[in-house]
Amino acid sequence: MKSTRPADPRRALRLTGALIGLSVALGACKHTTDVVTTAGLPDDVRHRHPIAVQEADRSIVVFVGRGRGGLSASQRADVMGLAQSWLREGTGAISIDLPVNTPNARAAEDSLREIQATFSAAGVPPRAVNVRQYRPEDPRHMAAIRLNYPKISAVAGPCGLWPEDLGPSIHNKNYFENKPYYNFGCSNQRNLAAMVDNPSDLVQPRSETPAYAPRRGTAFEKYRKGTSTATTYPEADRAKLSDTGK
Numbered sequence: 392m393k394s395t396r397p398a399d400p401r402r403a404l405r406l407t408g409a410l411i412g413l414s415v416a417l418g419a420c421k422h423t424t425d426v427v428t429t430a431g432l433p434d435d436v437r438h439r440h441p442i443a444v445q446e447a448d449r450s451i452v453v454f455v456g457r458g459r460g461g462l463s464a465s466q467r468a469d470v471m472g473l474a475q476s477w478l479r480e481g482t483g484a485i486s487i488d489l490p491v492n493t494p495n496a497r498a499a500e501d502s503l504r505e506i507q508a509t510f511s512a513a514g515v516p517p518r519a520v521n522v523r524q525y526r527p528e529d530p531r532h533m534a535a536i537r538l539n540y541p542k543i544s545a546v547a548g549p550c551g552l553w554p555e556d557l558g559p560s561i562h563n564k565n566y567f568e569n570k571p572y573y574n575f576g577c578s579n580q581r582n583l584a585a586m587v588d589n590p591s592d593l594v595q596p597r598s599e600t601p602a603y604a605p606r607r608g609t610a611f612e613k614y615r616k617g618t619s620t621a622t623t624y625p626e627a628d629r630a631k632l633s634d635t636g637k
């Protein structure tokens with residue numbers, strides 16, 4: 392038999408509130424799918440943060456005051472060092488940015504002539520130097536002569552990226568699988584790339600230099616006679632502090 396009692400409005404209100412709370416809870420569990428994850432990244436830091444060999448600029452800045460032209464002793468050493476480095480590793484022309492329409496423009500021209508003379512003394516051909524004029528955008532900054540050239544360099548990174556928490560969470564599966572975090576090993580790779588002298592050493596070994604034939608012939612002759620092939624120096628004993636052990 393069907394009941395004819397009216398519905399309790401408080402029960403309907405409680406049911407509506409429960410449905411709203413459930414929908415809010417389910418909506419809070421939803422997350423976007425574009426979050427960076429480290430699940431598919433390799434564990435080897437050499438593959439996660441590889442060292443890339445590419446072309447980059449080497450540059451120095453020469454500050455010039457308005458009342459003095461030419462270079463100081465330290466600036467002359469910096470320019471000479473850049474010229475010698477260009478002879479060894481440069482892959483393009485040296486660019487010189489010269490300020491114009493500035494209070495120190497005339498002094499900068501005098502310094503430019505000394506820079507060009509220093510390059511010539513170091514063996515840099517004039518065709519390998521390009522001079523460009525520029526005017527600083529911010530008058531608060533002192534206009535300076537900028538020198539740069541391209542070279543082959545090794546780079547790694549960027550470092551300091553933390554796409555996931557280091558602690559346990561429902562999104563960080565690497566924590567429970569005991570895998571390294573994303574930024575692990577990045578600074579070591581970046582420091583190694585900055586310290587390497589010849590970036591090609593990271594890709595291939597250097598060729599061996601020719602053997603010293605006279606010394607090799609002397610060692611073979613001693614070996615043939617059955618004598619020691621070690622090199623003896625007559626004055627080696629003079630460096631000893633005592634005769635203990637003789």
